[in-house]
Amino acid sequence: MDSDEYKQKIREKKVINDTWTKGKLVQLAGAFYDQFVSGVVPHVLMPSRTKRNLEYSDTSEVWVYGDIESERSAKTVKGAHQLLKTVYVSDFVVSEHLKNNRGSTLRELYYISEGWGPAKFGAQTESDRLIEDLEIITGAQREFFHIRPEEDGATMYGPIQIREETKRGARDIHCQQDIGEGGYQIPFNVENIEFVKHDASMIIAVETGGMYARLIENGFDEKYNAILVHLKGQPARSTRRIIRRMNTELNIPVAVFTDGDPWSYRIFSSIAYGAIKSAHLSEFMATPDAKFLGVQPSDIVEYELATDKLTEQDIAALRSELTDPRFESKYWKEQINLQLEIGKKAEQQAFAGKGLDFVTDTYLPSRLKDMGIL
Amino acid sequence: MDSDEYKQKIREKKVINDTWTKGKLVQLAGAFYDQFVSGVVPHVLMPSRTKRNLEYSDTSEVWVYGDIESERSAKTVKGAHQLLKTVYVSDFVVSEHLKNNRGSTLRELYYISEGWGPAKFGAQTESDRLIEDLEIITGAQREFFHIRPEEDGATMYGPIQIREETKRGARDIHCQQDIGEGGYQIPFNVENIEFVKHDASMIIAVETGGMYARLIENGFDEKYNAILVHLKGQPARSTRRIIRRMNTELNIPVAVFTDGDPWSYRIFSSIAYGAIKSAHLSEFMATPDAKFLGVQPSDIVEYELATDKLTEQDIAALRSELTDPRFESKYWKEQINLQLEIGKKAEQQAFAGKGLDFVTDTYLPSRLKDMGIL
Numbered sequence: 193m194d195s196d197e198y199k200q201k202i203r204e205k206k207v208i209n210d211t212w213t214k215g216k217l218v219q220l221a222g223a224f225y226d227q228f229v230s231g232v233v234p235h236v237l238m239p240s241r242t243k244r245n246l247e248y249s250d251t252s253e254v255w256v257y258g259d260i261e262s263e264r265s266a267k268t269v270k271g272a273h274q275l276l277k278t279v280y281v282s283d284f285v286v287s288e289h290l291k292n293n294r295g296s297t298l299r300e301l302y303y304i305s306e307g308w309g310p311a312k313f314g315a316q317t318e319s320d321r322l323i324e325d326l327e328i329i330t331g332a333q334r335e336f337f338h339i340r341p342e343e344d345g346a347t348m349y350g351p352i353q354i355r356e357e358t359k360r361g362a363r364d365i366h367c368q369q370d371i372g373e374g375g376y377q378i379p380f381n382v383e384n385i386e387f388v389k390h391d392a393s394m395i396i397a398v399e400t401g402g403m404y405a406r407l408i409e410n411g412f413d414e415k416y417n418a419i420l421v422h423l424k425g426q427p428a429r430s431t432r433r434i435i436r437r438m439n440t441e442l443n444i445p446v447a448v449f450t451d452g453d454p455w456s457y458r459i460f461s462s463i464a465y466g467a468i469k470s471a472h473l474s475e476f477m478a479t480p481d482a483k484f485l486g487v488q489p490s491d492i493v494e495y496e497l498a499t500d501k502l503t504e505q506d507i508a509a510l511r512s513e514l515t516d517p518r519f520e521s522k523y524w525k526e527q528i529n530l531q532l533e534i535g536k537k538a539e540q541q542a543f544a545g546k547g548l549d550f551v552t553d554t555y556l557p558s559r560l561k562d563m564g565i566l
Numbered sequence: 567m568d569s570d571e572y573k574q575k576i577r578e579k580k581v582i583n584d585t586w587t588k589g590k591l592v593q594l595a596g597a598f599y600d601q602f603v604s605g606v607v608p609h610v611l612m613p614s615r616t617k618r619n620l621e622y623s624d625t626s627e628v629w630v631y632g633d634i635e636s637e638r639s640a641k642t643v644k645g646a647h648q649l650l651k652t653v654y655v656s657d658f659v660v661s662e663h664l665k666n667n668r669g670s671t672l673r674e675l676y677y678i679s680e681g682w683g684p685a686k687f688g689a690q691t692e693s694d695r696l697i698e699d700l701e702i703i704t705g706a707q708r709e710f711f712h713i714r715p716e717e718d719g720a721t722m723y724g725p726i727q728i729r730e731e732t733k734r735g736a737r738d739i740h741c742q743q744d745i746g747e748g749g750y751q752i753p754f755n756v757e758n759i760e761f762v763k764h765d766a767s768m769i770i771a772v773e774t775g776g777m778y779a780r781l782i783e784n785g786f787d788e789k790y791n792a793i794l795v796h797l798k799g800q801p802a803r804s805t806r807r808i809i810r811r812m813n814t815e816l817n818i819p820v821a822v823f824t825d826g827d828p829w830s831y832r833i834f835s836s837i838a839y840g841a842i843k844s845a846h847l848s849e850f851m852a853t854p855d856a857k858f859l860g861v862q863p864s865d866i867v868e869y870e871l872a873t874d875k876l877t878e879q880d881i882a883a884l885r886s887e888l889t890d891p892r893f894e895s896k897y898w899k900e901q902i903n904l905q906l907e908i909g910k911k912a913e914q915q916a917f918a919g920k921g922l923d924f925v926t927d928t929y930l931p932s933r934l935k936d937m938g939i940l
Contacts, residue, residue, distance in 0.1 A: 294922060295783060297776035299915045306872055306919035343775040343798065347751055356746040359783065363746050370744065372730040372737050373758075374751030377721055380779075384747075401717040402671035405754075409669060409733065424717065498680055544674035545681065548662070 210290040213337065216330035217282040224279065234275055235265035238328045239472070246471055248517070253480035255518065257471050264325070273310065277322055280311040285337045293359070295338030298323065328472045335381040335429075346431040347375030349408055350419030352390035352438075364388065368413065375408075375422065382434040392444050393417045394565050396485070397435060399425065399450040399459060403540045403551070410552040416566070419444065426459055429470075432477040435463060439479045445565050446479050449556075452487030453537040454509035460484045461518045483563050486555070489531035492538045495555070498545050499536035506537060584664040587711065590704035591656040598653065608649055609639035612702045613846070620845055622891070627854035629892070631845050638699070647684065651696055654685040659711045667733070669712035672697065702846045709755040709803075720805040721749030723782055724793030726764035726812075738762065742787065749782075749796065756808040766818050767791045768939050770859070770930075771809060773799065773824040773833060777914045777925070784926040790940070793818065800833055803844075806851040809837060813853045819939050820853050823930075826861030827911040828883035834858045835892045857937050860929070863905035866912045869929070872919050873910035880911060
């Protein structure tokens, strides 16, 4: 685990480059080599990725893995295969991706292993999981291995000028003046982005494309100097990472605007606190400062929004959130209990029932004042 | 049905503007008025939207609705409600959208009807369907009503410079030089786009994000002057429309590159021939010139690609395609029968098993030569 070194670099704003990543992977290979030489069965220790091993970090204010460790070892045939695959992937990343400045998708990586004989993956879930292991072991992020997700595609729109370092050269893009109405397409690796200048006093992360388009059409980004980020449902890593970077590097407050149902509260919590599956990345991707804007269950009552009845799944999800440490605050307990009581949920686009301007003229300014952002 | 007038305008490259659209909607209201005045029960005739009423148009080379008509009439209470809703929606589009240069999503439209008393929609399926009816009746497209879809988000990348007329002014964007690695985000209404100049000799429409990123990384767009369009699975209307516009207005040939399975062949056919559900739009959205590039079942055999077994659903879908008029060619019969015989399917990213450059150095050039595009 080298995340301390990584965090130090981030603090010093030093670039995490291919040389650094290569060093980490070669170091891992070196460790196996040393184990062989000293007659030790090759193995690697890493934090156990279970709910039991999740703990709250007071310093970084996110949920991270604790001290329980699990071992990958060549003691068993299965374990030996696992380490062989780890070495094959490391070699591929170093000698193809980092050396030639190339990349592959997670899916391609699975197919690439076709030619690896006994190190061939049986299914993509296996190679995906190994990449996560490699992230944990090296303290790097898969983006540094030049491993891409299959689909991406979140966009942003607002008063910020960025410089994206692409393979074809640097691109200077102002996210209002230089782009079409669709917005700026966030690339899969946002470490390639430098923030040139901005005039933003808030970031509004928006769940649905419909509301994102509404805020742009109504000029909310101009009137309130807001950077609008379209989450497209459960946000991709790149989306969470760029939100965190703008929040921590530029000190811009973040408000998350979703539908008013338990699944949307999880979208908020993945932005604010991270996800169990990727707790090793929380310190790079979560934004503990992020605040939940709405739709709150209390808004459903106050604004008499058009609603749907909670389904059984909704109710079960709300109950599970009541025992989830990430929702362990007076605010969330009140809101979730209220929602269980009224038995209803509402979408953010339900504000359209009050006219096309209600959400930007009335609801958002009022909520942002409550939250101390306006 | 005014699609002849519309097509004439397209031929003359006249702008379809808000005034034209308003005229169509006012004309519809006028027809109802005249029916009332003359003591006729208000009604409107439109083509029946059934498979039975689909026919191949030799002139436009796409499947369109035939002569069977169905009637919406106030003879029944249900029919009267339907016409009332039609009038409410028309009024909203004219007096809110067109007058103030605004727009709404299909979802918002449903919520907006909250305030319409007896014209309130019971569910969004109902308002979506009514918008389709209005498209058929007026011969316009829902984009002209300023009605947006919920999500969009396809992107393109290649040697073309476009001018997008946004609400904040015109934006001149070169789709290689002025954008990041994510590509140019196609807006929901591509009629707002003007093609300024281009240097393209082909359009490659790509199903998966992984392959789209691969072609960009490998510089395929530069080497072959190719505009790459990411379809993101079943393509949105805006994606199909911009492909058609580039094909017909700029005379650039189109090749569709998907996975090798029956669902992907349907993606191809929706680009080339249109969809049953929206046959009234085929003449604006389909690209009869589009050719299927692959993955072909014969490629699976020839290149020994990594495969999955056909599922029962796959087999049923292939059998259904054998009787689908859109696949009624010697080529498709051979390919589909071959696939049923080998019992396998392959993804486009399976080419990665042959190295990261195989698809761009070997497969695509060879296929494009076969197809007469290279």
